[in-house]
Amino acid sequence: AQTVTQSQPEMSVQEAETVTLSCTYDTSESDYYLFWYKQPPSRQMILVIRQEAYKQQNATENRFSVNFQKAAKSFSLKISDSQLGDAAMYFCALGSQGNLIFGKGTKLSVKP
Amino acid sequence: EAQVTQNPRYLITVTGKKLTVTCSQNMNHEYMSWYRQDPGLGLRQIYYSMNVEVTDKGDVPEGYKVSRKEKRNFPLILESPSPNQTSLYFCASRGTGGLIYGYTFGSGTRLTVV
Numbered sequence: 338a339q340t341v342t343q344s345q346p347e348m349s350v351q352e353a354e355t356v357t358l359s360c361t362y363d364t365s366e367s368d369y370y371l372f373w374y375k376q377p378p379s380r381q382m383i384l385v386i387r388q389e390a391y392k393q394q395n396a397t398e399n400r401f402s403v404n405f406q407k408a409a410k411s412f413s414l415k416i417s418d419s420q421l422g423d424a425a426m427y428f429c430a431l432g433s434q435g436n437l438i439f440g441k442g443t444k445l446s447v448k449p
Numbered sequence: 450e451a452q453v454t455q456n457p458r459y460l461i462t463v464t465g466k467k468l469t470v471t472c473s474q475n476m477n478h479e480y481m482s483w484y485r486q487d488p489g490l491g492l493r494q495i496y497y498s499m500n501v502e503v504t505d506k507g508d509v510p511e512g513y514k515v516s517r518k519e520k521r522n523f524p525l526i527l528e529s530p531s532p533n534q535t536s537l538y539f540c541a542s543r544g545t546g547g548l549i550y551g552y553t554f555g556s557g558t559r560l561t562v563v
Contacts, residue, residue, distance in 0.1 A: 346489075372551050382539065382554035389549060428491060436507075437482065437541070437552055441491035 339364045341431050343440035350419045351448050357404075358414045358443045360429030369433040371405065371412045376426040376442075385427070388412065421447050451476045455540050455555035462530055462562055470525045470558050472540035479545045481523040482552070485509065486537040495538075498523055530562045 340363045350356035362371065373385040388396045388405050396403050400420075404413045416423055424447045429440040453474045462468050474481065482497035484507075494507030498517040512534055514526040523542075527534060537559050541552040 343491075370549055370551075374551075380537065380557045382541075382557075384551040387549060387551055432551070436494065436497070438494070439484075439492040441489060 339366070339431055339433070339436065339438050341429055341438050341440040343429050343443050345443045346441070347444045347446070349446045349448060350416070350423075352419055352421060354419055355415060355417045356419055356445065358416075358427050358429075358445065360412045360414070360440055362410050362412060362429070362431045364410075364431060364433065366433040369431060371403075372430040372432060372437075373401070373403070373412075373414045374428045374430060374439075375423075376428065377422075377424075382428075386414065416445075419447050421449060423447050451553065453540055453542050453553050453555040455538075455558050457558060458556060459559045460561070462560070464531055464562055465529050467526070467528050468530060468560075469527075470538060470540075470560070472523045472525065472555060473521050474523075474540075474542040474553070475521065476542065476544065476553065477520065478542035478553075479520070481517070481540065481542045482507070483513070483515065483523070483525050484539045484541065485534075486539060486557075492539065495525070530560075532562045534560065535562050536560060 342361045369390045371388045375383045386398045400417045426442045428442045431438045456471045479500045483495040484492040486492045496515040498504045540555040543552045
């Protein structure tokens, strides 16, 4: 069975500071992808960043970057220069052939 | 515009009254899936479909039905809704070779069963 674990139900960060959201996963698949989705109060699911498991290089999208540790099955999200608009629920997800499995989410608050 | 369209966005119904939540995508995606989102539980997969006439159960299929008669549509059917099916529902799709691009999600359907 595949699992995704987000151990931080809530996190808080000061505007302009950096925050890291944790995610660990378990899978027996060799070909898989990892994602971070953002869900603002509008409840829309927005893809923030993706990582192919076969790539060692960590993905980066502007202020968002990941720390992918394949052996440890860890996939954390770092948000730099946090902005008020970053406040949202963040979901880590594991995707393989037929499935996309989500963690329970981390609610991020950004303080002005 | 490439999108997944769910209807309705909000629905309040009574226990036992059959309902259907529609989902349609215009990207010619083979794969479609339904999720429910509950506080503290994240998104859990209900059913998914790899292509027309091919469906399979996810983690929480009890009380739900789906059909995939056309590639673009994947309705979710609750034949006898109960209060424990009150939830936020999402439909999602992706192309066969498109896992790297992630999934495209609909805007969600907030269902309340009283």
